[in-house]
Amino acid sequence: MSDIRHSLLRRDALSAAKEVLYHLDIYFSSQLQSTALPIVDKATIELVEDFIFHVPKDRGVQLKRMSSLQELQLLEIMCSYFQEQSKDAVRQLIFSALFSPQGNKADDSRMAMLGKLVSMAVAVCRVPILECAASWLQRTHALYCVRLAKVLVDDYCSLVPGSLQTLQHIYTASPRFCCQFITAVTALYDFSSEDLIPSPGLLEMVVTWVVDDPRLTLITFLNMPISASLPLGSLGVTPLLGLVRWCVKAPLAKRAKESAPTADTESFYSKLHLGVLQILLMLQVHLTEKNLFGRLELLQFEHVVQLVEELNPLNASREIELSLNRLAQVLQVSLSAGALLCTREDLRSLCSRLPHNNLLQLVMSGPVQQPPHSPFQPGFYPHIHTPPLGYPPRPSPPAHNTHPSHPAPQFLPGMSFPYRPIR
Template identity: 30%
Template sequence: MASYMDLQGGHSKVFLWYSDLPTRLPEICRALHQKEFPLATKSLLDWMASYFVQCQNFPPGKFPNKDIVIQLLDLFVFYQPLDGFVPKKLTSLDSLQIIELLCQFFSTGNSAPIMYSVFDALFGCSRDSRCDAHRGRMLSQLASMAVSVKCVPVLNNIAIWLYNQDCSSNSLAMVSSVIQDFCVLVPESLSSLEALILVCPQFACQFMTAAVHLFYQTQGPQLQVPNSIPNNLLEVFSKWLDQDYSLCIASIQSPLPRVPSFRDPMGYMSRYMCTYISALPGLVNCCVVGNLGRPTSKGPNSEIEEKTHVYSRLLFGILQTLLQAQLLKKGQPQHRVPKELIDVLQRLLTAENLKRIVESFKRIVKDCNLLPDSEEVQASLDRFAQVLQVALATGTTHCSRGNVLDICKGLPNNRLLNLILSHSNKLEVSQKASASPQKQGLAVPMQH
């Protein structure tokens, strides 16, 4: 038995799992089954770390006896019945113990790549198919606990997982569960979420990207006002951007690894390594349409006015993000960016993004019967105009003059937007000039 794993908690190496592990599976299951809960889980997790150390001797993406390993994980981490073995039925307290054990395990100080391999063996899945319900549920619980107790190793692993999932249904389901826990069920615990910007910025970046994508998907925006992002979560995002203007582009500055998944070996590697989904388009959409159609109040301390201030702070963070991207493009020494990601910086706001934001705006104005010259409509257009202005000036969008005019066709008359459109040709020329060695600054009037 020691040739396969040390079930007594020692440090025996794994030797024969790659050749005849299948023949010893019943014996291993019985030995683990006899252990008191949750020692069987701890023993298996320790063995998994040794397993992935040994896998480093194989080609990338090659995992010997993967099906057998998955069976062991299903039996003694997720406690799912399998082929005659009926594991302990977990109570709510038992599930909490498993989650605590996982936090402890990932905080052991072993090498980060090995720990992520174990994490991926537990929770990895193809972005094109839905994760098993029991694994998805446990991942959501683990994420919420990691946020609450500030477990950085787990948060780092989840950040990589989110990055590789590219806002799939799996990642959106997990993020939705965390939002439900902290913003709806126990809003008093929101301070734990706010602290993430200092605890684990990469997790904050990936979480914000998925959360915004959940409410304002750039490929199919949710246009109805009731589906808007929760206001307390929006407040968290505005505070994050206040503290770090480069948060939205954190994965450009410090790219997370695209790694072969244990459960989907070719899935991650088959996608272009520069795939990057940003929170920026959804945040802009939120600034432009988030406050439309809501009741107004003239009270100086009203809740509505506070929400409006959140949109203003969020807008300032967005504009600063675009300026940070311009600094990266200029290649200043304090900002090193791989050459292959420069194109991403130039497309933080695509023509399609801007078009869908405008479509969202038009739809809500129509559905809510808002007057074109009303204060809220003009304020939304002002915010859109400022984002468009800075994006063009910083070269973070590839919209041509024709694109800009076409996108804005049919929008209500707005002084600032008209001024920008009338200068769009000059903006385009200046944007091209900024890509040359001799860059010239662009002076464009801003509305404050």
């Protein structure tokens, strides 16, 4: 490895970077022939950081830095390499070796080049790079994922007017990247401040994706092995949490803005709410097919608790009423679909801090429990789900005593609840 380093020191910056890429290709192709799990050694990482990101470990060595033109040429070389490399495993390994954060001072340079490379890949439709970026977004800490999302939003929604259509077309080029991008961008724009409210253009693009094909948001989940677990701190397996947050918090967001949202913006959030309910209903089928119904919590109760805590119940008005109506519908359909696993007592305790809302009260009361040994029917769900995988069971709620003069309503078999978005 020292011989390679000395050879690279004699080259110009662009030539040295190209040579490192060539070295990575040989290194990983050779490892894949002998082992199914190649390892990136420390020396290889140092070559990448020294001659591609120019963050040397040796203070006594002055490395040549690339000019802006040379950096653009390097990005074009990377685009061509990933496009022409026929082995997906080699592509993924090299992408990971280049751009996986190491927790050191090279990460800023690493993220800056990653943002430029993915932005270029969107512009020229380099699907192999978008697929590698989708895998990167799935296994990398959310802190870095939202940084990449911010770069793409700035490039295509802010800097160049009219370029949003280019980003929107990645839906047909790489649905998997599109799914991960939605997850990252909804995590970034969490309505915690006025600057973290999605722009009308970004909102319209996400709503168009979700409404046109709700199944798009489930691609990562549907393609993950059942036994797979996400790395600690990574994005969720679906963008459900972020999309629910957008729908529920949007009516309250205009309090922080000087101008009221347009009718088009309100219409987009209403369409998005309908799309979220459709996604949840689709989940019921997929969870049942995978034998995970009542065992896998895709909308975690802890995240719902956090969302409720983010709602501002002060000055209760039409806006908070709309937010609570949407929250109630999401909770109802999530429970029915098996995406949210909690008891009615959990909901009553959680929502007790919110202003009174009729629809929310109905959800907390819950439907009549299924008769024993009755077959599963759409629109019905057990009062308490089976404990999710890896989670301890929550305590059972106390029995609900119905007043004698007000008998419990009976649900007729085959009568489905008409889920409609709250407008």
